[in-house]
Amino acid sequence: MGTPERFDADVISAYGRHLLARDAAGVLVKARPFGRGLEIVCGDRVRCERDARGEVLAMQVLPRTSALLRSNARGVSEPIVANLTLAAVVIAAMPRPDLFMLDRYLSAAASTNLRALIVVNKSDLPLEAEEEAGLQQLQALGYDVHRVGARDGAGLEGLAQALAGHTSVLLGQSGVGKSSLIRRLAVDGAEALTGELMREEEGRHTTTASRLYECIGGGRIIDSPGVRDYAPSVDQLEPASLGYYEVQKYAANCRFMDCRHLNEPRCGVRAAVEAGEVSARRYESYRRMRRLYEQLQGERAPGRTKR
Ligand SMILES: Nc1nc2c(ncn2[C@@H]2O[C@H](COP(=O)(O)OP(=O)(O)OP(=O)(O)O)[C@@H](O)[C@H]2O)c(=O)[nH]1
Ligand SMILES: [Mg+2]
Ligand SMILES: [Zn+2]
Numbered sequence: 001m002g003t004p005e006r007f008d009a010d011v012i013s014a015y016g017r018h019l020l021a022r023d024a025a026g027v028l029v030k031a032r033p034f035g036r037g038l039e040i041v042c043g044d045r046v047r048c049e050r051d052a053r054g055e056v057l058a059m060q061v062l063p064r065t066s067a068l069l070r071s072n073a074r075g076v077s078e079p080i081v082a083n084l085t086l087a088a089v090v091i092a093a094m095p096r097p098d099l100f101m102l103d104r105y106l107s108a109a110a111s112t113n114l115r116a117l118i119v120v121n122k123s124d125l126p127l128e129a130e131e132e133a134g135l136q137q138l139q140a141l142g143y144d145v146h147r148v149g150a151r152d153g154a155g156l157e158g159l160a161q162a163l164a165g166h167t168s169v170l171l172g173q174s175g176v177g178k179s180s181l182i183r184r185l186a187v188d189g190a191e192a193l194t195g196e197l198m199r200e201e202e203g204r205h206t207t208t209a210s211r212l213y214e215c216i217g218g219g220r221i222i223d224s225p226g227v228r229d230y231a232p233s234v235d236q237l238e239p240a241s242l243g244y245y246e247v248q249k250y251a252a253n254c255r256f257m258d259c260r261h262l263n264e265p266r267c268g269v270r271a272a273v274e275a276g277e278v279s280a281r282r283y284e285s286y287r288r289m290r291r292l293y294e295q296l297q298g299e300r301a302p303g304r305t306k307r
Contacts, residue, residue, distance in 0.1 A: 005050040008062065011082075014040050015209040019058055021046060031056035041067070042210035042222055043082040043167065066114060068169065069233035075299035077233035081169045081210055081222050086115045088163070090172035090181065093125035098173065099134045101230055103285040104292075105171055106143065107243030108232035116143065117162060119170070121177040123149040137279040141245050150180035160185055160217035167220045169210070174226025179207050182223045186213030192223055234296045242293060244286045246278045260290060 009021035009029060019031040019040060031048055033040050034057040040046060046058040067082045087109040091097040102118065109116035118138060120127070127135070139145050146162060148155035163185070170178040182192040192213070193205045210224040232243075241248040246269070247261060253268025254261070261269035269286075272278040 004052070007048055007050075009046055009048050009058075010212070011040055011042055011044040011046055011058075013209050013211040014042055014044070019046075020211075021048065021056070021058070023048075029056050031058050033057070034059045039079060041079045041082050042212055042224075043084055043169075045083065066112060068108065068112070068114065068171075069236045070108075071231040071233050071296050075234065075296040077235045081224065084114065084167045084169050084222065086117065086163065086166040086168035088117050088119050088168050088170050090119045090121055090170050090176045090178050091131075092120065092122040092176040093127050093131075094122065095173055095175050097127070097131050098229075099131060099281070100285050100288060101173070101227075102138075103244075103282065104230050104232055104289065106138070107289060108230075108236060110243035110245065111232070111238040112236050115166070118143055118145045119159065119181070120145060120147045121150055121181060123147045123154050124152060134279075134281055137282060141282075148181070150177045150184055153184065156181075156184050160215065163215050163219050163221060164217040165219050167212075167222070168215075169222040169224055171224055171230075172226065173228070174206055176226070178226065179205075179223050182213055182221065185215055185217075186221055187216055189213050231292060231296065234293060234300075237293060239293075242286065242289050244282065244289070246272070246282060247286055250278065262287065262290065 007023055009023045011019055011021050013020040017032050021029050021031050023029060038061060040058060040061055045062040047060040047062060048056050048058050050056050064082045066084055067079045068087060069077045069079055072078055089102050089105045091102060106116050135145055146155060146159045148159050170181060172178060179192040182189045207223055207225045210222050212220055212222045215221045237243060250268040250272040255266035256264055259267055261267050273280060273283045
């Protein structure tokens with residue numbers, strides 16, 4: 001037998017040790033990682049080898065331009081998706097949004113210089129006043145909020161335009177309609193199974209693995225499984241502001257350079273909260289994030305390093 005055929009491919013989906021990749025010609029190939037040490041996620045680019053029996057092995061993960069990480073329960077960082085340029089966090093009136101979780105996604109994105117935007121799906125269902133106010137505060141901070149309806153198609157052109165040219169990921173709680181949006185936004189999105197489709201059969205369908213699609217407006221879009229919670233990676237969080245823009249801004253007024261903006265005297269961030277320039281909810285969110293950050297750092301066994 002001659003030397004194995006070598007080629008690079010994009011990972012469309014990774015589920016356990018099952019990889020679906022696309023080669024330069026656009027052909028989908030099934031592959032599996034070579035050895036145990038490779039951590040391959042949706043969006044990765046891998047160097048492959050096809051052996052004599054036609055089996056494809058991913059030998060190496062090519063350097064990532066970016067990755068969104070999470071902390072697992074032990075405080076260890078794990079990649080969720082790779083090589084993305086934009087994180088779109090999806091919320092909806094149902095299930096009831098967790099704005100603190102939204103903040104944690106936004107702070108992870110900001111900490112890693114990833115563009116972030118907020119998608120409010122199910123525009124046919126109104127949000128509670130409290131959540132509406134929270135969104136307006138985020139908008140005032142500079143986050144774009146897209147109000148869309150996957151069911152009736154409202155606002156989707158604007159969203160497709162915002163995603164054009166990006167590799168984006170849809171993130172958020174289970175049931176907010178990420179896969180339903182993919183079915184509208186991706187040229188090849190018909191395969192995205194949504195709760196609605198499955199209801200005809202039995203129960204609800206929930207996405208089990210991230211999958212990359214081609215976006216109608218250009219660019220690529222990744223559907224991801226819904227989550228109950230999200231904890232950013234301590235390796236990725238910007239330690240001073242934790243990715244909270246208003247903290248970054250008002251920290252310039254703090255008395256101490258290493259102020260954590262909790263109980264320190266003459267804190268510029270707390271002063272801004274008292275003056276009504278920073279929202280009390282976002283400040284509370286920052287405090288929770290600071291506690292989470294310190295807890296995750298503490299939970300790490302000494303000497304444990306990122307895999
Ligand atoms: N009323 C309303 N319902 C919607 C809309 N978009 C999606 N849904 C419904 O929301 C439910 C969940 O949709 P999915 O697309 O499966 O949600 P998901 O975010 O992909 O869920 P996971 O895969 O579990 O993370 C389905 O019953 C959809 O029909 C909308 O614009 N309006
Ligand atoms: Mg889904
Ligand atoms: Zn401070």
